[in-house]
Amino acid sequence: MTKSVVRLFAALFALALFATSCGSTASDVVDGATDAVDDAASEVEDAVTGDEEEAMEEDPMDDEETMDEEETMEEEPAAADDSDEVEVVQSGGSVLDAVQSRGELNCGVSGAAVAFSVPDPSGRMIGFDADLCRAVAAAILGDAEAVNLVALTAAERFTAVQTGDVDVLMRNTTWTQSRDTDIGMDFGPTTYYDGQQLMGRAGDGFSGDSTVADIDGAIVCTNAGTTTEKNISDAADAAGVSVTLNTFEDFDQVTDNFISGACDIITTDGSGLVGRKAQQQPADQDWAIFPGQPISKEPLGPTYGQNDSAFADVVNWTVYAMIIADEKGITSSNAGSIVGNDDFDAEAQRLMGGEGELQSLMGLDANAFMNVIEQVGNYDELFAEHLEPVGIKRAGSANAGWQDGGLIYAPPAR
Numbered sequence: 001m002t003k004s005v006v007r008l009f010a011a012l013f014a015l016a017l018f019a020t021s022c023g024s025t026a027s028d029v030v031d032g033a034t035d036a037v038d039d040a041a042s043e044v045e046d047a048v049t050g051d052e053e054e055a056m057e058e059d060p061m062d063d064e065e066t067m068d069e070e071e072t073m074e075e076e077p078a079a080a081d082d083s084d085e086v087e088v089v090q091s092g093g094s095v096l097d098a099v100q101s102r103g104e105l106n107c108g109v110s111g112a113a114v115a116f117s118v119p120d121p122s123g124r125m126i127g128f129d130a131d132l133c134r135a136v137a138a139a140i141l142g143d144a145e146a147v148n149l150v151a152l153t154a155a156e157r158f159t160a161v162q163t164g165d166v167d168v169l170m171r172n173t174t175w176t177q178s179r180d181t182d183i184g185m186d187f188g189p190t191t192y193y194d195g196q197q198l199m200g201r202a203g204d205g206f207s208g209d210s211t212v213a214d215i216d217g218a219i220v221c222t223n224a225g226t227t228t229e230k231n232i233s234d235a236a237d238a239a240g241v242s243v244t245l246n247t248f249e250d251f252d253q254v255t256d257n258f259i260s261g262a263c264d265i266i267t268t269d270g271s272g273l274v275g276r277k278a279q280q281q282p283a284d285q286d287w288a289i290f291p292g293q294p295i296s297k298e299p300l301g302p303t304y305g306q307n308d309s310a311f312a313d314v315v316n317w318t319v320y321a322m323i324i325a326d327e328k329g330i331t332s333s334n335a336g337s338i339v340g341n342d343d344f345d346a347e348a349q350r351l352m353g354g355e356g357e358l359q360s361l362m363g364l365d366a367n368a369f370m371n372v373i374e375q376v377g378n379y380d381e382l383f384a385e386h387l388e389p390v391g392i393k394r395a396g397s398a399n400a401g402w403q404d405g406g407l408i409y410a411p412p413a414r
């Protein structure tokens with residue numbers, strides 16, 4: 001297939017995706033069969049230790065990317081603006097080659113997800129996801145700062161990958177069947193096991209013990225282009241309640257409308273609610289996160305275009321290297337002195353670029369993962385730096401390491 005034909009398909013795909021998923025403000029009535037929380041940390045602990053086996057009954061063709069004809073479109077996403085100018089990733093080599101020759105990684109983030117990706121006062125994007133972008137840049141280019149962090153709304157994100165505007169997403173993105181198949185994405189290892197919850201005001205009678213059955217008649221708000229919309233509709237149906245669902249382009253608007261009282265309930269990934277509560281709850285309000293067991297599974301992780309193994313391997317093994325480094329006590333402080341240190345086993349030595357290293361076979365420098373850990377940190381260092389301060393605990397949650405009863409696990413580096 002020629003590049004121009006591929007570009008045409010990508011542009012058509014982008015247009016179709018945009019036409020079905022974007023919207024600034026939308027309102028649907030969702031017909032069902034129709035004491036304040038004061039410890040955000042325990043709320044999110046509940047969120048990530050919920051029933052992992054709970055089945056989701058989601059019709060992939062009815063997911064957020066292909067539904068909601070009623071939504072109005074007011075703005076074209078920036079990511080689709082110059083789709084005829086960009087190199088489409090499927091047109092030839094791997095995205096890995098493109099990043100190496102460009103000398104910079106384009107990484108899509110939210111830019112409004114507290115603790116995951118938000119600009120600090122100086123304008124530098126910080127957070128767990130922002131650092132995962134830096135980790136991939138360090139692996140490919142040897143420089144964690146050789147990265148362009150692109151803020152994308154939920155509705156823009158998949159188009160931006162498809163057109164090649166970004167190489168990878170680190171954007172609170174849930175791995176779902178329809179995104180993996182119908183939307184043409186591939187997913188890397190889950191970096192954060194999340195689950196959808198709701199947040200209401202204690203003054204309206206909501207508490208950590210509230211359930212979906214308690215929101216009958218409520219105005220529920222969330223952001224467009226997310227798994228969140230479908231999940232809350234399904235949950236309201238299942239609980240036999242009727243709610244009005246208002247969707248906004250980004251979560252800042254959602255939170256602003258909650259603070260002003262225009263929304264009774266807001267809903268998104270539990271981590272997002274904990275972050276917003278920690279940073280934005282006004283002194284005269286008390287926000288309650290519920291239910292204790294989330295209404296969905298939201299496994300969040302790297303997302304990239306499908307069928308590009310060379311790039312996928314690099315992204316995936318960057319994450320795995322950060323997990324293995326955590327298991328073996330390799331940190332940003334000692335990563336540079338592991339090779340030749342008998343206190344560390346052969347796997348640690350290989351991963352940090354010592355004898356028998358496998359990074360070269362992946363098209364990377366032998367020191368690629370040493371650069372990642374030294375410049376960015378291991379999995380636990382990222383968690384401690386960004387998530388623990390807003391009350392998101394790792395210990396005892398699904399995001400603990402597998403040796404501690406959690407789900408964070410990496411295959412062997414051999």
Ligand SMILES: N[C@@H](CCC(=O)N[C@@H](CS)C(=O)NCC(=O)O)C(=O)O
Nearest residue numbers: 110112154173174226227250251272
């Ligand atoms: N994980 C869900 C929701 C992702 C999502 O949009 N999360 C919110 C809150 S955690 C967010 O990133 N908001 C920032 C924004 O809208 O820019 C998905 O993949 O659809």
